[in-house]
Amino acid sequence: MTLVNAIVQGIFLGAFYAVLACGLSIMFGVMRIINLAHGDIAVFGAYLTFVVVDHTGAPALVAFAAALPVMLVLGYILQITVLERSLKAGLLTPLLATFGLSIVIQNLLLIAFSPDVRSLGPAAGALTTASWHVTSELSFSALGVVVLAVAIVVFGALQLFLSRTRAGWAMRATAEDADAAELVGIDSRSVYARATAIAVAIAALGGLFLAIRSVFDPISGPTQLIFAFEAVVIGGMGSLWGTLLGGIALGLAQTLGAEIQPQFAVLAGHLLFLAVLIVRFGGARLTLRVAR
């Protein structure tokens, strides 16, 4: 029964990682940008929500609804002011630019909020603590269920957007061949800016869940980036549903690892990530050698 519980908790945890990873996956899929500031943007979103809660006393979810449009706009501006320029200078430059952005965000947060640890748990009310105990060893936390449901809604909505709407087709077309997309009348600059806006907003959602389920401080970003990055790689770079599955695989590895030994949890996730890397890319090299 503890195994079943570990699997259930792993899926809940994995859904959280999937939400964190979603924006990273979008930016890589559409623009081939690996956004090293993604974790910091998530934490920035958490702080923004925290500020709203602090000033208005609103519940965390309401405060987040106010922060969301701000994050969308910030994402759009980030693309047209920083990332678009860096993209023109080759593939490596956006990596450096977002690395710099990561440091800038961390230090701005340190100046504004001090290194104190915060949490949005108290502002989220019953969502933080409520749970359903099915048996003595199996329980569903309200937060876990909500995160999983939100993850499915977010990925489902993105899927619908990309497969059913003209703006979604334009995004896929630009991702596949930006030059050809321009030549058929698609404004690739605006498509890229929209993609970044969506990615940044979903990152903030990940930051919200992080802030409710645990605590955060100005330098929490890089740790979240590693989990998000692992989820993206495990699921296959640039594949949306793959990212959801990759996040869940990572969550499962961590909770199942913790069953063996509690200290083994995070390491088990890293080992899964390494195993996927070896199988996918090491394997490719092997077949190449055989083909020669």
Added chain:
Amino acid sequence: MTLLNVEELDCRYGLLQAVRGVSFEVAQGEIVALIGANGAGKTTLLRAIAGGHRPHAGKVTFDGEDVTRLPAHRRVARGIALVPEGRRLFPTLTVEENLRVAAAGNRRGRWNVKAVLDTFPLLQARRTMPAATLSGGEQQAVAIGRALMSNPRLLLLDEVSLGLAPVVVDAVYKSLANVISEGATVVLVEQDLTRALRVAGRVICLLEGRVVLEGEAQSLDRDRVVGAYFGLRSPSARGEPR
């Protein structure tokens, strides 16, 4: 009436100069063929007109407006459409999505998904299939249809016969004849000299980025064109050096 005016256009890739001081005009309703050997600068010239390549110097005027600095997607909105070399479809998008995504310019006219499928009936059954699964001829038809979706006033065709079986090329040109007969203005790049001379009203021959021969397709004899094409100083080509 002049629809397109190219003046002293220079295009470079780093140090390589692909197009050198090319000037020509295209009148409304004209069919112009650009010919020349590989590397003569035909594709670069078309891309510069469509906005896919930013020229180093010179000017492109479309319908009286200087469009030299305009990005490609805004030229599409003005009525310039390019069928790029190698088709360049969006592989995971279906045929219909490939067509509809290109209608973003919102230019009004007779072309829509239905009109394109009527013109290229072979696409009817492929409508919901990803473009990557289509045959070369079908892909070329989608590429032409995709360009038509913006209801262009100027259609640029870059080697629509490349990599296709002769039978398929015939079918593609047959469909194009319908488009052309409706009064479209076309600039096309074509390797097949005979076909270029038959389809086009006027021929412009490029050699190493320069215009070496220009004239009515009717008035040019094949030997002169071949001479200009390869840069040979054949007796017939020596008559009017440019």
